[in-house]
Amino acid sequence: YWMEIEYLEGEYPNIRVKCGGKSVTLHSAYPYREAEKIVRHFNPQIPTVVVAGFGLGYVVEYILQNTSYDVVIYEHDESFAPWNGKRLEEISRSPRVKLFRGDPRYLLDYLAEAGIGEVNLFIHRPYTLLFPEVYDAFHGMLVAYLSRRQINQATVRRFQKLWVRNILKNSCYYDKLPGVKELFGSGRGYAAIVVGAGPSLNKNGHLLKQAKSKDVILIATDTSLLYLDALGVEADFVVSVDPQDKNALYLMASRQRPWLVVDSGASFLTFMHYPHERIFLYDTVLPLYQVFRSYWGEKGEVECGGSVSTAAFDFAVKLGCEPIIFVGQDLAYSGRQTHASHNALEGMLYAMVDRYHTYEGYNATSQTFSDRIEVRGWNGR
Numbered sequence: 001y002w003m004e005i006e007y008l009e010g011e012y013p014n015i016r017v018k019c020g021g022k023s024v025t026l027h028s029a030y031p032y033r034e035a036e037k038i039v040r041h042f043n044p045q046i047p048t049v050v051v052a053g054f055g056l057g058y059v060v061e062y063i064l065q066n067t068s069y070d071v072v073i074y075e076h077d078e079s080f081a082p083w084n085g086k087r088l089e090e091i092s093r094s095p096r097v098k099l100f101r102g103d104p105r106y107l108l109d110y111l112a113e114a115g116i117g118e119v120n121l122f123i124h125r126p127y128t129l130l131f132p133e134v135y136d137a138f139h140g141m142l143v144a145y146l147s148r149r150q151i152n153q154a155t156v157r158r159f160q161k162l163w164v165r166n167i168l169k170n171s172c173y174y175d176k177l178p179g180v181k182e183l184f185g186s187g188r189g190y191a192a193i194v195v196g197a198g199p200s201l202n203k204n205g206h207l208l209k210q211a212k213s214k215d216v217i218l219i220a221t222d223t224s225l226l227y228l229d230a231l232g233v234e235a236d237f238v239v240s241v242d243p244q245d246k247n248a249l250y251l252m253a254s255r256q257r258p259w260l261v262v263d264s265g266a267s268f269l270t271f272m273h274y275p276h277e278r279i280f281l282y283d284t285v286l287p288l289y290q291v292f293r294s295y296w297g298e299k300g301e302v303e304c305g306g307s308v309s310t311a312a313f314d315f316a317v318k319l320g321c322e323p324i325i326f327v328g329q330d331l332a333y334s335g336r337q338t339h340a341s342h343n344a345l346e347g348m349l350y351a352m353v354d355r356y357h358t359y360e361g362y363n364a365t366s367q368t369f370s371d372r373i374e375v376r377g378w379n380g381r
Helices: 031-040 058-066 085-092 105-113 125-130 132-174 207-211 222-231 246-252 268-273 287-296 308-319 344-352 359-368
Strands: 004-008 014-019 022-025 048-052 070-075 097-101 120-123 191-195 216-221 237-240 259-263 279-282 324-327
Touching: 014 125, 022 125, 031 058, 048 058, 048 132, 058 070, 058 085, 070 085, 070 105, 085 097, 097 105, 105 132, 120 125, 120 132, 125 132, 132 268, 132 287, 191 207, 191 308, 207 216, 207 222, 207 324, 216 222, 216 308, 222 237, 222 246, 237 246, 237 308, 246 268, 259 308, 308 324
Parallel strands: 048 070, 048 120, 070 097, 191 216, 191 324, 216 237, 237 259, 259 279
Antiparallel strands: 004 014, 014 022
């Protein structure tokens, strides 16, 4: 970055930075009063503060002297901010401070390893004015990480008892079945198609036949497997996440037996009925499993987040596939449907409907109680 730095005199040292046609001062004339206002808006129930953009350190100094918060500092470029090097090093010696510079993924890795799922966030506004692309991207990455943590925590709360039951039953298989980490990197040089069971699969699923004639790896979600049966398309892998017994129906009812990449906390029925020589396990997120994982060894991690398609996508990434192509991922109640045809869940709903509890009513309820946002589709609608 080309920068012009002007040191300003006053009761509290300040700096004006000129960069890319922009000119900003790093702090107000009363920086500690400014810091007090900032800290007042933090949630005291959340013990960690992420400060993106150190400036001259007034905000961090105020936090350390007047609160019990732990502080995680992010500066985007090690060569950046010559004005704060010494001050930054002094403050980073505090046991309550962690300092990260450069790639923000190191900061996210630290939060994950420390089990931190909520933070108070302060992004220094002058930094966003000088380097908007950097700090907008940082904000997006942090929000995505925190959202993923919340989704996983909500999933654990919802299925915790079921997962515990499954782990106790499935544990007899853990030392016998290979881990998914043995597959990582083996897809380099290949494209991957991740097939979900969204309603749009009815529109473009026929293209999968053409795709299978090329060098691609077809990764199906368990919910889409019966649709592939109807098309006569063989999947290379199928991914299964959900711990509920009904999810085993997707696999048991299918005619094909692709390599199964399955959560270690999935239904015991899956482990009973699927050919063991076709199974690869990945480590489940349940804390109980993590406690005893050393007994059977690490199987490898596949990131999950609200949908089996998320896990299928991360599996494609860890295979090393490029490009990755998505089919049936709309999750948009297209045509007032939740899934494409030939879906076990849809079949169960059809079997239960009557004149008072209609299929359309179920889908309308799903839409009413979901968090919905409207976006323009590829067809302009």
